Amino acid sequence: MMEIILAREYGFCFGVRRAIGLAEETLRSGKKVASLGPIIHNPLEVSRLESIGLRVIDDINELKEGESILIRSHGVPLEVIQELKDRDIDIIDATCPLVARAQRMVDFLSSEGYKVIIAGEQGHPEVKGLVSYGKGNTFVVSSLEEVPDLSKEKVGIVGQTTFSIERFREIVGEVVSRSWEVRIFNTLCNASRKRQKAVEELVDKTDVIIVIGGKNSANTRRLVDIVESKGATVYHIESWDEVLAEWFVGKEKIGITAGASTPDWVIDKVLEKIKRLCFQ
Amino acid sequence: MMEIILAREYGFCFGVRRAIGLAEETLRSGKKVASLGPIIHNPLEVSRLESIGLRVIDDINELKEGESILIRSHGVPLEVIQELKDRDIDIIDATCPLVARAQRMVDFLSSEGYKVIIAGEQGHPEVKGLVSYGKGNTFVVSSLEEVPDLSKEKVGIVGQTTFSIERFREIVGEVVSRSWEVRIFNTLCNASRKRQKAVEELVDKTDVIIVIGGKNSANTRRLVDIVESKGATVYHIESWDEVLAEWFVGKEKIGITAGASTPDWVIDKVLEKIKRLCFQ
Numbered sequence: 294m295m296e297i298i299l300a301r302e303y304g305f306c307f308g309v310r311r312a313i314g315l316a317e318e319t320l321r322s323g324k325k326v327a328s329l330g331p332i333i334h335n336p337l338e339v340s341r342l343e344s345i346g347l348r349v350i351d352d353i354n355e356l357k358e359g360e361s362i363l364i365r366s367h368g369v370p371l372e373v374i375q376e377l378k379d380r381d382i383d384i385i386d387a388t389c390p391l392v393a394r395a396q397r398m399v400d401f402l403s404s405e406g407y408k409v410i411i412a413g414e415q416g417h418p419e420v421k422g423l424v425s426y427g428k429g430n431t432f433v434v435s436s437l438e439e440v441p442d443l444s445k446e447k448v449g450i451v452g453q454t455t456f457s458i459e460r461f462r463e464i465v466g467e468v469v470s471r472s473w474e475v476r477i478f479n480t481l482c483n484a485s486r487k488r489q490k491a492v493e494e495l496v497d498k499t500d501v502i503i504v505i506g507g508k509n510s511a512n513t514r515r516l517v518d519i520v521e522s523k524g525a526t527v528y529h530i531e532s533w534d535e536v537l538a539e540w541f542v543g544k545e546k547i548g549i550t551a552g553a554s555t556p557d558w559v560i561d562k563v564l565e566k567i568k569r570l571c572f573q
Numbered sequence: 574m575m576e577i578i579l580a581r582e583y584g585f586c587f588g589v590r591r592a593i594g595l596a597e598e599t600l601r602s603g604k605k606v607a608s609l610g611p612i613i614h615n616p617l618e619v620s621r622l623e624s625i626g627l628r629v630i631d632d633i634n635e636l637k638e639g640e641s642i643l644i645r646s647h648g649v650p651l652e653v654i655q656e657l658k659d660r661d662i663d664i665i666d667a668t669c670p671l672v673a674r675a676q677r678m679v680d681f682l683s684s685e686g687y688k689v690i691i692a693g694e695q696g697h698p699e700v701k702g703l704v705s706y707g708k709g710n711t712f713v714v715s716s717l718e719e720v721p722d723l724s725k726e727k728v729g730i731v732g733q734t735t736f737s738i739e740r741f742r743e744i745v746g747e748v749v750s751r752s753w754e755v756r757i758f759n760t761l762c763n764a765s766r767k768r769q770k771a772v773e774e775l776v777d778k779t780d781v782i783i784v785i786g787g788k789n790s791a792n793t794r795r796l797v798d799i800v801e802s803k804g805a806t807v808y809h810i811e812s813w814d815e816v817l818a819e820w821f822v823g824k825e826k827i828g829i830t831a832g833a834s835t836p837d838w839v840i841d842k843v844l845e846k847i848k849r850l851c852f853q
Contacts, residue, residue: 458750465749466742469757477755 295541295571297564298499300491300550306484308389308454309333309554312366313342315387319361320346326385327356328363329373330418333554335507337532341556353377361385367418367454368392370425391454392419395480399426402449407476410434410443412464413453420453436460440467447474454482455512484553485512492516492550493523499548501526501540505563506552513552533562538570547571575821575851577844578779580771580830586764588669588734589613589834592646593622595667599641600626606665607636608643609653610698613834615787617812621836633657641665647698647734648672650705671734672699675760679706682729687756690714690723692744693733700733716740720747727754734762735792764833765792772796772830773803779828781806781820785843786832793832813842818850827851 305313312332319326320342327348331339339349347363353376356362361383364374368388377384388396402409409431413420424431432441448468452461458481469475495502502520506513508531520527528540541547547567551560585593592612599606600622607628611619619629627643633656636642641663644654648668657664668676682689689711693700704711712721728748732741738761749755775782782800786793788811800807808820821827827847831840 462746462750466746469745469759470738470742473759475757475759477749477757479749479753479755 295545295547297547297549297567298495300488300495300548302484302487302491303550304553304555304557304560306482306553308366308391308482308484311389312363312387313338313556315385316342316347316363317345319363319385324383325357325360326363327360328365329353329369330365332363332365332387334510335554335556335559337559338554338556341558353380353382356382364388366392368396368422369418370422371396372425388422389454389482391480391482392422395419395423395451395454395478396426398449398451398478398480399423399431400428402451402476402478403427403430405449406447407449408432408443408446409449409451410440410464410468411451411453412456412461414456417453419455423451423453434464437463437467440464440471442471443468444471446472447476448472450475450477452479452481454480455485456481458486485515488512488516488550488553489519492519492548495548495550496520496523496525499525499546500544501528501546502548502550503527503536503540503563503567504529504550504552505531505560506555507531510552510554513555516550516552530563532559533566536563536566536570541567541571575825575827577827577829577847578775580768580775580828582764582767582771583830584833584835584837584840586762586833588646588671588762588764592643592667592669593618593836595665596622596627596643597625599643599665604663605637605640606643607640608645609633609649610645612643612645612667614790615832615834615836615839617839618834618836621838633660633662636662644668646672648676648702649698650702651676652705668702669734669762671760671762672702675699675703675731675734675758676706678729678731678758678760679703679711680708682731682756682758683707683710685729686727687729688712688723688726689729689731690720690744690748691731691733692736692741694736697733699735703731703733714744717743717747720744720751722751723748724751726752727756728752730755730757732759732761734760735765736761738766765795768792768796768830768833769799772799772828775828775830776800776803776805779805779826780824781808781826782828782830783807783816783820783843783847784809784830784832785811785840786835787811790832790834793835796830796832810843812839813846816843816846816850821847821851 363385366389646669
């Protein structure tokens with residue numbers, strides 16, 4: 294008897310769900326809205342939002358008269374917010390509350406005289422935002438080797454919300470062994486980690502795993518890597534169109550998971566397709 | 574040609590040197606002084622101080638009329654200081670400034686609403702002192718397994734000054750991965766660690782090593798262990814009397830080090846004895 298088993302944690306994280314909710318609510322209210330950059334890295338969901346009126350722009354100068362601007366979940370640099378305010382533009386702030394907290398912590402630590410280490414990837418949009426709150430007192434560090442010598446300073450540490458907890462611990466340990474005073478705000482979000490743990494468990498319970506999510510989504514690809522590294526059979530799909538009946542021949546237990554930027558409606562369509570192929 | 578090589582770091586640490594200086598200065602001023610417990614774990618130095626008038630007591634009730642009390646370098650619980658003040662006893666506070674800083678940090682963190690983890694050995698006199706400043710909000714943790722679940726609390730971390738930096742890092746990492754806000758004061762002192770590194774270097778440069786220090790001194794014994802673990806020849810002595818000429822037969826380079834509680838005058842007498850045996 295065939296069975297479909299969902300991962301214990303999968304799909305939208307809280308911050309992405311909230312951002313999309315805000316976009317929909319604003320559009321429903323009749324406002325014209327443009328998002329600064331694609332709201333998430335899932336082409337199907339971005340298309341759906343465009344179909345109900347959301348415009349995607351790359352620069353605030355592309356804004357049209359009377360249009361509100363949507364700040365996506367990983368936030369933007371303080372200067373961008375400042376310029377939008379100066380221009381009196383209506384801001385729909387969909388910055389993830391966990392990212393906003395990290396921004397506040399960078400601001401607080403810098404104001405209190407700490408040098409602030411941001412454990413994260415240089416150049417990542419969220420990290421660019423965090424740096425902007427540090428008044429020039431920040432150091433972006435992605436590995437042990439990059440930890441600067443701040444032995445004579447009070448040091449604050451904040452993390453990019455999606456940073457690896459293992460590397461965060463390593464960096465903290467290194468800083469703590471060099472400095473007298475270290476103040477840490479663990480701003481890492483558990484969503485990616487929980488999805489990774491859940492897919493590991495799923496491998497043990499299933500014969501084949503389908504991972505749903507943008508082919509360009511890093512967190513989705515990491516789920517695929519985990520299954521592959523355990524030597525199990527895995528298919529990475531973006532849309533229900535890609536699902537083939539032959540994947541399920543001779544299989545009894547089908548595992549399903551999805552990245553943090555994969556919307557429920559896509560997951561539902563994939564499930565329907567599998568049920569049609571396997572149970573009818 | 575025979576040569577004596579001293580370790581890059583050896584002997585009294587700053588806090589012990591300061592404590593003994595305070596004892597001597599007080600005795601010179603004509604005051605009568607009793608130390609609460611032996612001022613350091615070196616019998617020769619304690620005898621010397623007794624010979625110039627220092628009395629050693631185990632309990633403050635043993636104090637004589639008009640006697641001042643000397644608080645030794647690792648400090649005492651706050652209640653003891655309070656009782657001495659209530660009794661209007663003159664206090665000579667030789668608490669190591671690094672220990673006093675750790676006490677202040679425990680007090681500060683507890684007052685600011687943090688639960689305070691003290692990385693250290695339960696029952697150690699310094700740790701008993703630190704705990705007393707925490708107003709009931711402390712947890713003594715000596716290993717990863719002992720880290721309590723404080724995931725819903727603001728957590729402060731302070732270390733026993735002589736705690737292992739490696740274990741301190743591990744404990745910090747564990748706490749940081751569980752809690753949102755962690756504030757760390759690295760109160761570890763470098764003295765023991767520097768002496769350990771220095772004796773490691775000494776092994777590579779010498780044929781035989783003499784370690785000077787109390788047979789009951791843990792930090793001294795650790796220096797001996799390090800030499801033994803590298804398979805080199807080592808003699809642990811407390812006094813110059815123990816030095817034997819036969820140790821140096823056929824040796825060219827003699828390494829010398831001493832624990833953090835070994836006074837300079839003992840080291841000097843050992844050096845004189847070795848020179849007399851080998852160079853005359």
